[in-house]
Structures are given as C-alpha cells and as structure tokens.
Amino acid sequence: xxxxxxxxxxxxxxxxxxxxxxxxxxxxxxxxxxxxxxxxxxxxxxxxxxxxxxxxxxxxxxxxxxxxxxxxxxxxxxxxxxxxxxxxxxxxxxxxxxxxxxxxxxxxxxxxxxxxxxxxxxxxxxxxxxxxxxxxxxxxxxxxxxxxxxxxxxxxxxxxxxxxxxxxxxxxxxxxxxxxxxxxxxxxxxxxxxxxxxxxxxxxxxxxxxxxxxxxxxxxxxxxxxxxxxxxxxxxxxxxxxxxxxxxxxxxxxxxxxxxxxxxxxxxxxxxxxxxxxxxxxx
Numbered sequence: 666x667x668x669x670x671x672x673x674x675x676x677x678x679x680x681x682x683x684x685x686x687x688x689x690x691x692x693x694x695x696x697x698x699x700x701x702x703x704x705x706x707x708x709x710x711x712x713x714x715x716x717x718x719x720x721x722x723x724x725x726x727x728x729x730x731x732x733x734x735x736x737x738x739x740x741x742x743x744x745x746x747x748x749x750x751x752x753x754x755x756x757x758x759x760x761x762x763x764x765x766x767x768x769x770x771x772x773x774x775x776x777x778x779x780x781x782x783x784x785x786x787x788x789x790x791x792x793x794x795x796x797x798x799x800x801x802x803x804x805x806x807x808x809x810x811x812x813x814x815x816x817x818x819x820x821x822x823x824x825x826x827x828x829x830x831x832x833x834x835x836x837x838x839x840x841x842x843x844x845x846x847x848x849x850x851x852x853x854x855x856x857x858x859x860x861x862x863x864x865x866x867x868x869x870x871x872x873x874x875x876x877x878x879x880x881x882x883x884x885x886x887x888x889x890x891x892x893x894x895x896x897x898x899x900x901x902x903x904x905x906x907x908x909x910x911x912x913x914x915x916x917x918x919x920x921x922x923x924x925x926x927x928x929x930x931x932x933x934x935x936x937x938x939x940x941x942x943x944x945x946x947x948x
Contacts, residue, residue, distance in 0.1 A: 668732055669741045671765035671891075672795040672833055674709050675867040678890040683942030684870070687711035688934055689747060689895035691718055695902060696730050698927040702934035703740045708943040710740065711765065713747035713893065716754060724754075728762035740947040745797075747893070755785045759794050767797040767836070775822060782830040790831065797869060797891075800826050801838025817853055824863040834867045834891060835860075839884075841872030850876065854883055861888035869893070878940045885942055892941050898930055905929040 671685075678685050688699045690712050703710035714727045728744055735742035745765040746758040755766045768785040770778035782798040789796045801818030818837035827835060837860055840852045860868060867890035873881055874897040881892060905926040909916065916922070938944055 666735060666738050666741065668735045668762070668764045669743055670793070670795050671711060671743045671745060671797075674711070674741055674743060675795075675834055675890045677948075678709075678943065678946070679867045679888075681946070682886070683946060684885040684889050684892045685709050685711055685943055686934065686938045686941045687713050687745060687747075687869075687891050687893045688898055688937075689713045689715065689718070689893070690727070690731075691721070691899065691902075693730055694923040694927045695898065695930055696727075696734055698930035699898075699934050700731075700734050700738055700740075700742060701927075702931040702938065703742070703947070704738055705931075706935050706938055706944045707740060707947045708938045708945070709743075709947050710938075711743045711745050711891065713745045713895070715747045715895075716750050719746075719754075719758075724758045724761040724763065728758070732762055747895075748799075749785070752781070752785055752788065755796075756788060759789060759792050763794070765795050765797065767799070768832075769799050771799040771801065771836075771838075775826075779826060779829050782826075782832055786831045786833075795833035797834040797836060798826070798830060798832040799836040799838075799869075799871070817856055818860060820856070820859045820863050823860050827864050827866055832866065834869050835864060836869040836871050839870075841870065841876070850880075852876075852880060852884070854880075854887055857884060857887035857889060867891060873937075874898075881937075881940050882942075892937075894934075894937055898933060901929040901933045902926040 690696050731744040743764050748769045749755045749767050768782050770781035786796045839856050868888050869891040870884050870889040871893045873892045906922050909925050
C-alpha cells in the first residue's frame with residue numbers, strides 16, 4: 666500500500682468514534698517498529714517528525730524511509746510534519762513526499778495564527794495535502810518547542826479559526842503538555858465536547874505521553890480523532906539500548922542494539938493503539 670493522506674484517515678476515525686495513533690519517529694528503527702506494530706494489530710497509523718528531527722537528517726530522508734516501508738505494508742500509513750514552524754518547511758515537506766503537515770502558529774497572536782495557518786492551508790490544498798493547525802497552547806517542551814501551557818482553547822475562537830483558515834484538523838489546548846508530566850495533569854475534558862459542538866473538522870490531542878489510559882480514552886470518546894505520542898517512544902527506545910549496553914558490553918553490531926529497541930517501541934505502540942481504539946480499523 667502506498668502512503669495515504671491523513672484526511673480520510675481522520676474523517677473515518679471521527680465518524681466511527683476512535684482516534685488514529687500518531688507516533689513521532691527519530692530513525693529507521695523507529696519507523697520499522699511503528700509500522701510493524703500497526704500491521705500486527707491492523708490499525709491505520711501516522712508517523713511524525715518534528716522540525717528538530719528533520720534537521721538531524723532531512724524531510725527527504727524521512728519521507729523516503731516511510732514511503733519505502735509503507736509500500737510493503739497492508740495498512741494505511743501517513744507521514745506527517747509535526748509542529749511545522751513556517752510556510753517554507755511545510756512546502757519542503759510536501760515536495761519531499763509528506764502526506765500531511767502541521768503549521769503551528771499557536772505561539773503567535775490569534776490573527777497572526779490565522780494568517781499563518783491559512784497561507785499554508787491554501788498552498789497545501791493545491792497539492793492535495795491536508796493541514797493540521799493548533800489553537801491554544803500545549804505546555805511543556807518538545808525538541809526546540811516550548812510553551813507555558815496556560816491557555817486552553819476557546820470554543821468560539823476555534824470555530825472562527827477553522828472557518829477563516831480552511832485547515833483540515835485542529836489541535837486544541839485542554840491542559841496537556843509535551844514531555845512527561847511533573848505532577849498529575851489537570852485536563853479540561855469537557856472542553857473537547859464544547860469545541861466539537863461548534864467545529865466540524867477532526868480534533869487532535871497533543872502531549873499524550875504520560876497520560877493515563879483512562880484520560881486518553883475519555884478524550885477520544887469526547888471527540889479527539891488523532892492522539893500524538895512522542896516522548897515515551899524515545900524513552901522506550903533509549904532505555905532498551907542502555908540496558909543491552911550494560912548487560913552485554915561486548916556486543917558491537919548496531920543491528921543488535923536496534924532490534925532490542927525496536928521491540929520495546931513496537932510493544933508500546935500496540936498498547937497505545939488499543940487505548941486509542943484504532944485496532945482492527947485499517948482498510
């Protein structure tokens with residue numbers, strides 16, 4: 666199966682009341698692990714890279730890796746630019762073969778966010794690529810991205826934002842944060858329902874690493890159609906590698922390290938897909 670866009674994937678999730686798991690990948694091993702997990706549980710899947718990740722290699726490198734593996738897969742696979750910083754990065758990602766992009770103008774004023782998001786949405790639409798935007802702030806730190814997390818999304822602003830920008834999905838602030846939580850997160854889950862009443866496009870939950878299964882499930886039931894996981898995958902990958910280095914210091918074959926880390930990532934992805942409700946939803 667070739668790469669697919671996120672549009673129909675998320676609209677189907679919206680219609681049927683589940684969420685697509687979206688997983689940030691950093692290297693080839695994580696790409697392989699995430700797609701293999703999706704195949705084993707027959708789930709649609711989105712693989713994501715942040716601006717910091719594509720600086721490490723390039724949008725061309727990640728697009729090529731995901732495309733090559735997706736061609737051999739029997740489940741829908743999408744590659745998504747997570748937290749795109751500007752028009753030019755979104756444009757380069759689409760040219761490279763990304764099938765979904767995000768433009769994150771949430772650090773700007775409301776009007777600036779609208780202008781930035783609309784510009785990218787109009788460009789991407791001409792190329793048949795859906796766009797995710799963000800309104801309200803998700804706290805914490807992810808790569809080079811940092812926010813205070815003190816602004817949840819206003820439902821009526823969300824309605825106006827969607828109408829004026831033409832974006833295809835919207836990440837909203839409900840009290841989540843990037844990275845792991847220092848204390849117990851206080852989520853305004855009722856806000857999801859309020860936004861869903863006035864916004865017709867799929868909603869996105871950022872900052873899911875560290876949330877309980879119960880929290881994620883309720884967010885999905887209230888209307889989240891895409892759930893992002895990043896930090897916990899990195900931890901699973903590196904913890905597995907640290908362990909094998911400690912337990913078997915004489916190993917010098919990088920593939921052996923990669924194989925152990927891939928298994929941990931794959932197992933975690935399968936668990937998170939079950940929580941999102943997307944198991945057996947691949948078509």
